[in-house]
Amino acid sequence: MQFCVLITLLTCFAFSRGASVAQEGIEKQDERVRYDNYAVYKINYDNSIQRQLLLQLVKRHESFSLWHDSPTEIHLMVSPLALSEFERNLIRANATAEIFLANVQNLIDNETEANAKATSSFGWTRYHNLAEIEAWLDDILATYPDVTEGFVVGKSYEGRNIRGIKISYKADNPGVFIESNIHAREWITSATATWFINELLSSTDDLIRDLAENHDWYIVPVLNVDGFVYTHEKDRLWRKTRQPSSISSCVGVDPNRNYDVHWMENGGASDDPCALDYAGPHPFSEPEIKAMSEYLGSIKDKVNVFLAFHSYAQLLLSPYGHTAEKFPDNFDDMMKVAKAYADAVGAMPYGTIYNYSSAADILYPASGATNDWAYQEGIRISYTVEFRDRGRFAFVLPPAFIIPNAEEVLIGIIALIDECKKLGYLNLK
Numbered sequence: 200m201q202f203c204v205l206i207t208l209l210t211c212f213a214f215s216r217g218a219s220v221a222q223e224g225i226e227k228q229d230e231r232v233r234y235d236n237y238a239v240y241k242i243n244y245d246n247s248i249q250r251q252l253l254l255q256l257v258k259r260h261e262s263f264s265l266w267h268d269s270p271t272e273i274h275l276m277v278s279p280l281a282l283s284e285f286e287r288n289l290i291r292a293n294a295t296a297e298i299f300l301a302n303v304q305n306l307i308d309n310e311t312e313a314n315a316k317a318t319s320s321f322g323w324t325r326y327h328n329l330a331e332i333e334a335w336l337d338d339i340l341a342t343y344p345d346v347t348e349g350f351v352v353g354k355s356y357e358g359r360n361i362r363g364i365k366i367s368y369k370a371d372n373p374g375v376f377i378e379s380n381i382h383a384r385e386w387i388t389s390a391t392a393t394w395f396i397n398e399l400l401s402s403t404d405d406l407i408r409d410l411a412e413n414h415d416w417y418i419v420p421v422l423n424v425d426g427f428v429y430t431h432e433k434d435r436l437w438r439k440t441r442q443p444s445s446i447s448s449c450v451g452v453d454p455n456r457n458y459d460v461h462w463m464e465n466g467g468a469s470d471d472p473c474a475l476d477y478a479g480p481h482p483f484s485e486p487e488i489k490a491m492s493e494y495l496g497s498i499k500d501k502v503n504v505f506l507a508f509h510s511y512a513q514l515l516l517s518p519y520g521h522t523a524e525k526f527p528d529n530f531d532d533m534m535k536v537a538k539a540y541a542d543a544v545g546a547m548p549y550g551t552i553y554n555y556s557s558a559a560d561i562l563y564p565a566s567g568a569t570n571d572w573a574y575q576e577g578i579r580i581s582y583t584v585e586f587r588d589r590g591r592f593a594f595v596l597p598p599a600f601i602i603p604n605a606e607e608v609l610i611g612i613i614a615l616i617d618e619c620k621k622l623g624y625l626n627l628k
């Protein structure tokens with residue numbers, strides 16, 4: 200793939216133009232949204248004026264899509280039709296850009312090809328769709344009936360069941376809840392969650408047996424079921440739910456901005472129904488999120504630790520996301536626990552680096568997320584975990600990385616739980 204390091208603005212644009220072929224723009228083919236010659240840029244900037252100039256572009260939803268936003272860099276997907284506008288704004292902002300992906304469709308095509316090499320059994324060498332994940336879950340429940348139990352969180356807008364699995368080897372264990380794939384396009388999260396379930400049930404490693412048997416696990420591999428099906432059938436890069444809006448033709452809400460916890464405070468979400476981080480018309484407007492709050496609320500006294508699986512950026516984000524002005528009283532403990540995860544992962548041969556703090560502190564304010572809501576409800580250790588990578592493949596992480604990512608998440612969680620225990624967070628409530 201093409202990769203220009205540190206643009207040299209003009210040469211790089213000449214390069215990506217030269218590389219562009221055939222169709223441009225989003226087109227429907229087999230009714231799938233295509234991203235031919237859509238490119239993803241990493242843009243470094245120094246100050247808030249530059250940032251504002253660049254973020255103005257994102258209001259043009261059809262041409263620009265914000266993939267990552269931090270105080271030193273943003274990642275932007277740019278339509279081939281908007282390249283000159285992008286170039287003008289870069290110059291105006293005096294920012295430098297580096298191309299991560301020259302053609303997003305190329306990466307999606309590679310993934311589709313890998314997924315088409317379907318094997319008869321479930322595995323972690325390709326990404327599975329919802330029907331395959333649910334069939335696998337049924338097999339798991341049938342294979343381990345004594346220690347597993349299926350549960351249903353509730354129904355999605357389109358009427359699908361949102362399913363989960365509880366793994367419990369004995370009474371009086373502390374509980375860990377894992378939510379995954381609330382953002383539809385973050386496929387690495389459900390691939391990792393299913394691998395993790397399989398390890399808990401089948402590994403013979405002592406550390407993993409201890410993890411599995413001395414904690415109760417509540418795992419929801421795909422929370423945003425409608426959005427996930429939509430990513431498989433229509434648009435690989437869909438993020439939100441699929442409920443239509445009464446005030447706009449744009450569909451869906453960012454479910455991870457929809458919880459009734461500091462909802463829409465401090466610029467932590469958007470009120471624009473077309474925005475990727477649209478908070479919804481009111482808290483819990485999304486049936487999936489209302490159901491999740493009721494389910495998690497009903498068992499919160501049994502849950503000591505909450506983890507929400509996301510990608511990408513390699514971060515652990517603790518409450519609260521909407522402000523860096525005031526940290527929760529056990530923030531220091533949450534940083535110790537996050538450090539344990541990051542140190543364990545960093546010590547593995549892959550050498551993957553995770554950073555940690557609250558979203559508002561390390562990124563930008565984000566309000567209404569599940570982990571904030573779980574914390575507000577009394578689950579004292581609660582993180583959003585952003586998996587690999589840091590933008591090289593972003594949301595379309597090739598399937599060869601599923602197992603390496605899952606292995607390091609497992610090692611990270613072992614260390615995280617161990618630190619929670621040392622700090623007294625695993626006592627029964």
Ligand SMILES: *[C@@H]1O[C@H](CO)[C@@H](O)[C@H](O)[C@H]1NC(C)=O
Nearest residue numbers: 244245290291292293294295
């Ligand atoms: C643009 O950035 C460069 C390097 O950071 C700096 O030297 C230069 O003064 C900036 N120019 C403007 C117009 O901001």
Ligand SMILES: *[C@@H]1O[C@H](CO)[C@@H](O)[C@H](O)[C@H]1NC(C)=O
Nearest residue numbers: 200201300302305306307309
């Ligand atoms: C897609 O796969 C081809 C063949 O393996 C490879 O050359 C190309 O770099 C891949 N594209 C991306 C964007 O990774």
Ligand SMILES: *[C@@H]1O[C@H](CO)[C@@H](O)[C@H](O)[C@H]1NC(C)=O
Nearest residue numbers: 269512552553554555561589
């Ligand atoms: C992660 O933390 C390290 C060490 O504190 C720091 O040097 C680096 O810039 C951080 N990276 C990100 C992406 O925040």
Ligand SMILES: [Zn+2]
Nearest residue numbers: 382385509510
């Ligand atoms: Zn996410």
